Amino acid sequence: MWFLAVVVTCSLLVGTQAQGTANLKRWNDQNRRCQYTFTVESPTEASCPSSGFSPETEALKSRLGLVEALVARLAGGETLGTEAQMGLQEAYSQAVRERDRLQQEKDRSTEQMEELQQMVEELQQEVLRLRNKPCPQQVPPGVPLSDSRVQPGTGITHSNLMARPGRTQDTGRVRDPSWSYGSPAYQELKAEVAEFPAPNTDETTDSRGCGELLSIGDPITHRKADSIAGKYGVWMQDPEAVTPYNSNMVWRIDTVGSEVRQLYGYDDMEQLSRGFPSKVLLLPEAVESTGAAMYRGSLYYQRRLSRTLIRYDLGLETIAARRDLQHAGFHGQFPYSWGGYTDIDFAVDENGLWVIYSTSKAKGAIVISQLDPHTLEVKQSWETNIRKTTVANAFIICGRLYTVASYASPDTTINYSYDTSTKQSKAVSIPFKNKHRYNSMVDYNPASKKLLAWDNFHMVSYDVRLGKQQ
Numbered sequence: 001m002w003f004l005a006v007v008v009t010c011s012l013l014v015g016t017q018a019q020g021t022a023n024l025k026r027w028n029d030q031n032r033r034c035q036y037t038f039t040v041e042s043p044t045e046a047s048c049p050s051s052g053f054s055p056e057t058e059a060l061k062s063r064l065g066l067v068e069a070l071v072a073r074l075a076g077g078e079t080l081g082t083e084a085q086m087g088l089q090e091a092y093s094q095a096v097r098e099r100d101r102l103q104q105e106k107d108r109s110t111e112q113m114e115e116l117q118q119m120v121e122e123l124q125q126e127v128l129r130l131r132n133k134p135c136p137q138q139v140p141p142g143v144p145l146s147d148s149r150v151q152p153g154t155g156i157t158h159s160n161l162m163a164r165p166g167r168t169q170d171t172g173r174v175r176d177p178s179w180s181y182g183s184p185a186y187q188e189l190k191a192e193v194a195e196f197p198a199p200n201t202d203e204t205t206d207s208r209g210c211g212e213l214l215s216i217g218d219p220i221t222h223r224k225a226d227s228i229a230g231k232y233g234v235w236m237q238d239p240e241a242v243t244p245y246n247s248n249m250v251w252r253i254d255t256v257g258s259e260v261r262q263l264y265g266y267d268d269m270e271q272l273s274r275g276f277p278s279k280v281l282l283l284p285e286a287v288e289s290t291g292a293a294m295y296r297g298s299l300y301y302q303r304r305l306s307r308t309l310i311r312y313d314l315g316l317e318t319i320a321a322r323r324d325l326q327h328a329g330f331h332g333q334f335p336y337s338w339g340g341y342t343d344i345d346f347a348v349d350e351n352g353l354w355v356i357y358s359t360s361k362a363k364g365a366i367v368i369s370q371l372d373p374h375t376l377e378v379k380q381s382w383e384t385n386i387r388k389t390t391v392a393n394a395f396i397i398c399g400r401l402y403t404v405a406s407y408a409s410p411d412t413t414i415n416y417s418y419d420t421s422t423k424q425s426k427a428v429s430i431p432f433k434n435k436h437r438y439n440s441m442v443d444y445n446p447a448s449k450k451l452l453a454w455d456n457f458h459m460v461s462y463d464v465r466l467g468k469q470q
């Protein structure tokens with residue numbers, strides 16, 4: 001631009017000098033504008049005209065004005081262009097700076113996120129570790145630590161919660177829904193557990209401790225389930241446990257829900273009371289109802305929506321046998337009076353493994369079958385003359401079936417028994433308490449000679465007295 005201006009100016013000057021000798025001075029003022037000064041000899045005398053300009057001077061003046069205007073325009077235009085360019089340049093570099101800043105921020109955020117993710121993972125691992133570990137020895141006030149009456153010889157053995165070597169490390173798939181050690185309810189439970197009497201022995205029983213059912217003690221509450229899943233359920237002990245478990249082990253299934261597959265194991269009654277399972281198993285097939293039983297290292301249960309009996313081997317943690325129970329009603333065809341799809345109910349007694357159910361052929365009367373515990377084959381069956389849907393529950397002691405009259409009445413009776421050895425039934429009247437008024441499971445444990453029951457969220461046990469009827 002400046003170059004153009006100079007060229008234009010020069011060509012003008014050439015034209016001007018043709019008029020005579022003229023001196024030209026030019027410089028830049030503070031506004032970067034060209035200033036031109038002409039000194040022209042007078043054609044008539046060597047002095048400046050005192051007044052007025054000659055026509056030539058006027059012509060030069062006007063041409064100079066034109067040049068100035070042109071230069072100003074060119075210079076101004078160029079300045080504007082530069083400013084615009086500079087503005088653009090500035091905006092561009094600002095955008096670049098902004099982009100770099102955002103990039104850095106993004107990198108920082110990514111780093112922070114990774115750190116947080118790692119923290120979350122560490123915390124999750126910590127939670128798992130803590131759950132697999134025993135709680136620190138923490139004695140609730142008023143409860144003596146060495147309560148030897150509870151479980152003679154075991155006391156409070158937190159270390160039992162530690163994983164069995166090579167077995168239990170990977171079993172944390174599901175967890176006890178409650179983990180409320182030290183809750184107010186705990187002390188109450190503890191007090192009740194502390195009153196746990198020794199198993200009753202009677203001279204009138206035979207060498208196996210068998211006899212007729214004479215009486216049933218008051219229920220003792222061991223644990224209350226804390227979620228709705230535990231309104232009804234089944235809890236069990238294996239009278240003939242197999243390693244790696246022993247007969248102190250307590251097993252529990254909360255059975256409310258359509259996909260019931262969680263089996264919790266507790267080292268003993270004490271740990272059940274505290275809600276500290278040492279084992280949690282996820283059963284490969286869903287469980288129906290509260291009829292499951294534990295015997296010789298296997299869990300026996302009815303597969304959901306079927307008459308299929310399942311033997312789940314606790315040691316191998318797989319299904320070891322399955323078999324359809326021929327003609328058995330299921331899923332609400334012949335349940336106990338409270339419902340709950342309790343059509344098929346396993347039982348264990350001094351004689352082995354049984355199943356209590358009904359068939360259309362029996363027209364709803366209770367059928368008892370003794371099972372081969374290994375293969376689940378029916379060894380022998382008995383048909384009683386009592387309708388299954390009229391009884392609240394049933395259990396077998398020493399080869400005799402007993403039925404509970406009501407599941408809800410706090411004071412009810414065992415009012416019927418059937419002896420498989422004589423095939424005789426009879427009416428009896430043995431008082432029985434539904435302390436929590438919704439009893440969904442009653443089973444006999446021949447090892448401890450107790451009834452275990454699940455009464456409206458509560459896992460309760462009853463002592464039984466056996467002997468010769470007077």
Ligand SMILES: *[C@@H]1O[C@H](CO)[C@@H](O)[C@H](O)[C@H]1NC(C)=O
Pocket residue numbers: 390405406415416427
């Ligand atoms: C047992 O009690 C229930 C409920 O009261 C009753 O319906 C049933 O007839 C009784 N059974 C016997 C054998 O007495």
